[in-house]
Amino acid sequence: MYHPYFRGKQFELITIREMATLLAEKNFVPVIEPVREALGGLSKTLTAVCAAGGRAIVIVNPYHGDHQDDGTSITSLLQEGFDGSDNIAAGILLRSDMSVDDVMACYDHHAHHHPVLVHAGFTEPKALAARLEDGMTELMNVFVEDHAKLLYRKHFDQSTRILVRDGFKRQRNADYPPLEEFSDLHVTYGDLGMAGFGDFLTVGDVYSEGGGPAYAVAIHLTFIDPDKDDVMYIHHFVSTTKDTPTDPAGKFAQALAKLIAKLESGSSHILETDAIKEFRGLHAKGHFPGLGYIKKLSMKHHIETLAYYLG
Template sequence: MYYPYFRGKQYELITIRETSKLLAEKNFVPVIEPVRESLGSLKKTLSAVCEAGGRAIVIVNPYHGDHKKDGASITGLLQEYFCEVDNISAGILLRNDMNADEVIACYDQHADHQPVLVHAGFTAPKELAAALKKNTAGLDNVFIEDHAKMLYRKHFDQGKRILVRDGFKRQRNADYLPVEEFSDLHVTYDELRMTGFGDFLIAGDVYSESGGPAYAVAIHLTFIDPDKDDVMYVYHFISDTNDTPTDPAGKFAQALEKLIAKLDSDNSHILETEAIKEFRSLHAKGHFPGLGYIKKLSMKHHIETLADYLG
């Protein structure tokens, strides 16, 4: 039903591990694009998913990061450790630099791992659909909405169809508005003839190796507004100090103070998730856990919010 798309950095993988039981319980399927050369953390994450009885999709030909030129080690990981595992699928990222023959070759290579097509800029859908004709009925298709519009998607109208929308428009932390619309796909995906939906959580689809110095610290929290047809929105709680990259702990305290004030108001619509409880604990202790940890909490809150909404 819900397919969150993660880039396989440290805190993204930790988020999956820490929510693996919830993901499995709700039949949520994380899509993971490995971006780090070392695959030890990915192996640990996939093992956690399997132990929880969940499912995951691993991109075997990443577009970003250390495996961009060669995903052979990812394929090797799946073959060595997850060969007999039905719930770990090989995701084939269909990019604009691939042709149909290359897609078919990758598909055949990973036939033992329930291949899933992840459409992200491919330019020959009609040709590929014809080549896959015998397999399309049982094939899962994940469409990155910005790169796979409706006319493209009609060529893959059988099997599972998942639409992934980038609801988080990344910009400089200091430039975010207090609140923005995130997505309505969790409400409308079935009307679009989809069997599931996804997003890039609060990270967005824009990839960077590192965030750079934080002139402003931002805490991003999603919420569903029942007064607006259950559309999901995102709050951006921004530090007041943003003229130098120093004192991230102090800036976090400023942003966290705004978050707590909103939580304690009567109209925040923010679900009191386990992640929110930890934000409250950090506020009570006056503790700064690091920017990566803050991002992890925001991602966990996003997953918990959708899990609650979807029952």
């Protein structure tokens, strides 16, 4: 059903580990693109997913990060640590620089790990679909919407299809509006002929190695509005101070105060998730846990919100 797409940085992996039980209960299947050379955190995360009885898709040929030129160590991790596991699938990222032969070679190499095709820029869908025809009904195809429009996706309509939409419009923290639409895909994916949907959570598809000093601190929180056909929106709570790279703790306190005020207004539609309880606790203690931790809470809240909505 829901397939959140994570880049495998530290706090993304921690989010998956901490949410492993909920992800498994709801049959949510994270897609993980490993971007860090060290794979210990990824191994711990996949072990946690398996222990919870959940599933995950691991990109074996990442486009971003330390493995973009060579994903053999990821393949080795799957073969050595998760061989024979039905819980972990090998995701093959289809980009514009790949030919049909390239895709099929990678597909065949990972045949024993339930390969999933993740379409993100590939340009030969008709030829690839013809090569895969005999096994199409057994195959899962994940489409990143910006790179795989309707006609592209039609070539794979005999397979299990998942549509991933980037609802997060990445900007400088100081430039975010207080509120904007995120996505309606959780409502409409079935009407689009999809078996499930995904997104890039509250991080977005734009990849960066790490930010510089934070001139502003922003807390991004999604909510579903029952008064607007259950469309998902996102609040951006941005610090009042935006003109200096110093005092991230003070800026977090400003952004958090705006969040708490919205919650107390009674009109926020923000679900009282475990992540929100943590934000309330941080406000009560006046504690700044670090920017990575804030991002983790935002992602956890997003997953909890969709888990509640989808029942």
